[in-house]
Amino acid sequence: MKRISVLGSTGSIGTQTLSVIEHHPESFVVEALAAGRNAELLLKQAHQFKPRLVSVQDKVTADAVKDELPSGTKLVYGEEGLIEAASCQEADTVVTAVVGSVGLKSTLAAIEEGKTIGLANKETLVTAGHLVTAAAKRKGVKLMPIDSEHSAIFQSLNGESMSDVDSITITASGGSFRDRTREQLAHVTVEEALKHPNWSMGAKITIDSATMANKGLEVIEAHWLFELDYDRIHVLIHPESIIHSYVEYVDGSIIAQLGVPDMRVPIQYALSYPERMTSPAERLNLAKIAKLHFRELDTARYPMVRYAYESGRIGGTATTVFNAANEVAVARFLQGEIAFLDIERIVENALAGHRVQVDPSLEIIEETDREIRQAAQKF
Numbered sequence: 172m173k174r175i176s177v178l179g180s181t182g183s184i185g186t187q188t189l190s191v192i193e194h195h196p197e198s199f200v201v202e203a204l205a206a207g208r209n210a211e212l213l214l215k216q217a218h219q220f221k222p223r224l225v226s227v228q229d230k231v232t233a234d235a236v237k238d239e240l241p242s243g244t245k246l247v248y249g250e251e252g253l254i255e256a257a258s259c260q261e262a263d264t265v266v267t268a269v270v271g272s273v274g275l276k277s278t279l280a281a282i283e284e285g286k287t288i289g290l291a292n293k294e295t296l297v298t299a300g301h302l303v304t305a306a307a308k309r310k311g312v313k314l315m316p317i318d319s320e321h322s323a324i325f326q327s328l329n330g331e332s333m334s335d336v337d338s339i340t341i342t343a344s345g346g347s348f349r350d351r352t353r354e355q356l357a358h359v360t361v362e363e364a365l366k367h368p369n370w371s372m373g374a375k376i377t378i379d380s381a382t383m384a385n386k387g388l389e390v391i392e393a394h395w396l397f398e399l400d401y402d403r404i405h406v407l408i409h410p411e412s413i414i415h416s417y418v419e420y421v422d423g424s425i426i427a428q429l430g431v432p433d434m435r436v437p438i439q440y441a442l443s444y445p446e447r448m449t450s451p452a453e454r455l456n457l458a459k460i461a462k463l464h465f466r467e468l469d470t471a472r473y474p475m476v477r478y479a480y481e482s483g484r485i486g487g488t489a490t491t492v493f494n495a496a497n498e499v500a501v502a503r504f505l506q507g508e509i510a511f512l513d514i515e516r517i518v519e520n521a522l523a524g525h526r527v528q529v530d531p532s533l534e535i536i537e538e539t540d541r542e543i544r545q546a547a548q549k550f
Contacts, residue, residue, distance in 0.1 A: 372485055
């Protein structure tokens with residue numbers, strides 16, 4: 172029996188994680204749930220799974236749920252509450268499914284407590300990959316990737332030596348606007364951007380998919396997860412999202428992981444590893460699909476991927492800047508404050524104006540994050 176703490180339980184990954192747990196009650200139990208402000212859904216989850224501890228984003232939400240929680244469930248809130256949920260003594264695995272760099276401190280806290288990390292929060296490694304991976308090695312903690320792309324690479328590396336790896340390729344659907352030219356992107360709406368052709372995801376990740384910033388984040392994350400130089404990490408557009416990513420070895424062999432676009436599959440593998448379990452997901456039928464398509468990634472069409480590679484190669488606080496500026500820009504687009512292509516301009520402007528600090532401490536990362544967010548709000 173594995174005991175799970177889910178950070179971001181009311182979001183897309185969080186709800187699908189609980190779906191997996193619900194499908195295997197004999198194998199998993201929920202010890203803690205951390206959510207934002209979705210009190211109604213959180214209460215439903217709390218009554219179904221009866222965790223020892225529940226955390227919410229703020230005191231207002233805490234006051235709204237405190238009298239409705241199951242008997243015996245402890246309630247906490249704020250950043251301290253999120254860290255407490257991540258550090259829950261009874262849990263042995265923490266799924267970090269919160270969106271954005273807010274997940275960094277809680278992930279580090281879970282690592283310090285020796286928890287296995289089910290990593291669904293890209294921004295944690297993008298913002299402070301050197302700190303997170305160093306802490307994981309020091310504590311002997313596994314970082315189990317939940318992103319479908321990184322899970323695919325992890326599975327394709329099973330039983331192989333890293334010295335035999337030539338490169339890895341992360342596949343990309345191309346997002347909501349994969350068949351549009353840049354000229355056609357000037358006046359796209361939020362509603363159009365949120366219509367992802369393959370995946371059901373939260374708003375922020377869906378916009379990241381449309382700009383391809385998510386692929387940039389995944390490239391940086393892969394650099395830290397698999398300890399590979401950026402020259403050995405490639406991106407390929409694959410509209411069907413059936414091949415989730417692959418590894419090419421020095422002898423020319425390619426090992427890939429295939430499956431239907433359903434996040435419950437990589438989530439379940441991260442929770443059940445090294446075992447495999449039956450899944451509620453639909454089975455892949457290649458004869459029915461019949462054809463798979465691929466095309467090279469054009470960084471002129473998708474400059475956010477180029478910015479990610481550039482900031483990753485520079486290192487230090489550059490990736491913190493990339494992530495923070497993107498988070499603010501996406502939020503402003505979703506609120507109708509800026510145009511879709513302004514997301515790229517804000518990130519480019521933030522990177523161009525930043526003086527990089529090498530091997531930054533957590534304090535420097537947090538300071539950089541705050542400064543960039545303030546600047547990105549004014550662009």
